[in-house]
Amino acid sequence: MTRYIVPKEIVFNDIDNGAFIYNSKTEMCFGLDEVALSIWKMIHAGESVGSIVRNIQNKYTQDEALVERDVNDLIDRLVEHSLLIALDD
Numbered sequence: 001m002t003r004y005i006v007p008k009e010i011v012f013n014d015i016d017n018g019a020f021i022y023n024s025k026t027e028m029c030f031g032l033d034e035v036a037l038s039i040w041k042m043i044h045a046g047e048s049v050g051s052i053v054r055n056i057q058n059k060y061t062q063d064e065a066l067v068e069r070d071v072n073d074l075i076d077r078l079v080e081h082s083l084l085i086a087l088d089d
Contacts, residue, residue, distance in 0.1 A: 004043050004075065004084045012040075021083050028081045035060070036074055043084065049075070 006012075009025040019032045019040065032040055035056065042052045049071060057067045078084040 001048065003046070003048075003087045004079070005087060006044055007082065007085055010083060021078075023082055026082050028083065030078065030081060030083055039071055039074055040078075043075070 007023065007025075009023055011022040011024060013020045013022070014037070017034045019037045021030045021032065021040070022028070038056065038059070039052055042055060047055075049068075053064065053068045053071050056062070056071060057064045060067070075084065079086050
């Protein structure tokens, strides 16, 4: 199972209905909408991808397969831009 951690150089700024994530090392900035912010907070809290998918699916009553795809797409983009680090157990 893969876990994700937030690199120490990440600066997080919560704003109305979303947030900005900034990597001070790479100077990459990434905007999050309200749903992506919920996902970010759950990742930061150490929740598994499966748990995040279930929480988002229940909160927004969306199709589980669609939510799983969207959660994984967001995580992949964050890892790609060095805003998250993937750790394989």
